[in-house]
Amino acid sequence: MKLYYSSGACSLSPHIALYESGLAFEAVSAPTKTHKLADGTDYYTINPLGYVPLLELDDGRRLHEGPAIVQYIADLVPAKQLAPANGTFERYKLQEWLTMIGTELHKGGFSFLFNPATPAEFKPVLLERLHGRLKWVDSELAGKQYLLGDHFSVADPYLFTVTNWAPFLSVDLSGYPNLLAFRARVAARPAVQAAMKAEGLLK
Structure with missing residues (x-):
């Protein structure tokens, strides 16, 4: 491959x-x-x-x-x-996370902030929306090691990857302790x- x-x-x-x-x-x-x-x-x-x-x-x-x-x-x-079995409820939860990260964080948030064509006056609106989504993700990670619980799945690297972009766009993650702990756990994986x-x- x-x-x-x-x-x-x-x-x-x-x-x-x-x-x-x-x-x-x-x-x-x-x-x-x-x-x-x-x-x-x-x-x-x-x-x-x-x-x-x-x-x-x-x-x-x-x-x-x-x-x-x-x-x-x-x-x-x-x-x-790395993924729950096809047809199980847990597999649909994985797909739910992949969709949410892809649409709400990646394309619906960070990508617009990266794009130089995005009007400057629109960026505060984008940031507010993005922080709202990140706050929700942080709450969903409370008491969990990873997005689906205690077991690592292929949704976790996607969240890790898109939140890696935060420092380059001045998106402050310091208010999301569960997300920061998650990021540290994922970053430590070989x-x-x-x-x-x-x-x-x-x-």
């Missing part, structure tokens, strides 16, 4: 999931600023949408979208218990450190 990623982007989430899975894979840098691979290939010829992540299987089939990719990875290694080192995010 090949994972196309851009350092520090949302593709860090499946990158972590792959390290957690123990599966063999190749990580291919596809920087979102240049859309050029190391060999000069135009990334748009691989993914016409131009963004990451993209997972290419050994038979050439490709999967777009992080929430789909991480569930696919988890289902390849059920013994690792697979997380391996993925971050591979992306040049840790020395």
Whole structure:
């Protein structure tokens, strides 16, 4: 398998999931600023949408979208218990979290703040909305090790990844003790450190 990623982007989430899975894979840098691979290939010829992540299987089939990719990875290694079994209520809770993080935090919050085209007068509104969502996430993490309880799942690296962007956007997380404790737990995992080192995010 090949994972196309851009350092520090949302593709860090499946990158972590792959390290957690123990599966063999190749990580291919596809920087979102240049859309050029190391060999000069135009990334748009691989993914016409131009963004990451993209997972290419050994038979050439490709999967777009992080929430789909991480569930696919988890289902390849059920013994690792990176996702609850399909059809269970707990699996739908995983999908609920992946959807919430993707729509309410990632695309509905941080992405707008990153975008230089976002009007300055709109940013306070975005920040207020984002903090409202983060406050709710913090309350949901009370008494839990991870999003689904005491067991790590593929939803956790996604939340970890998007909240990594907070310092770059002056989003203060100091008022969310449960979220900060969660982030510390996830950051300490060997697979997380391996993925971050591979992306040049840790020395």
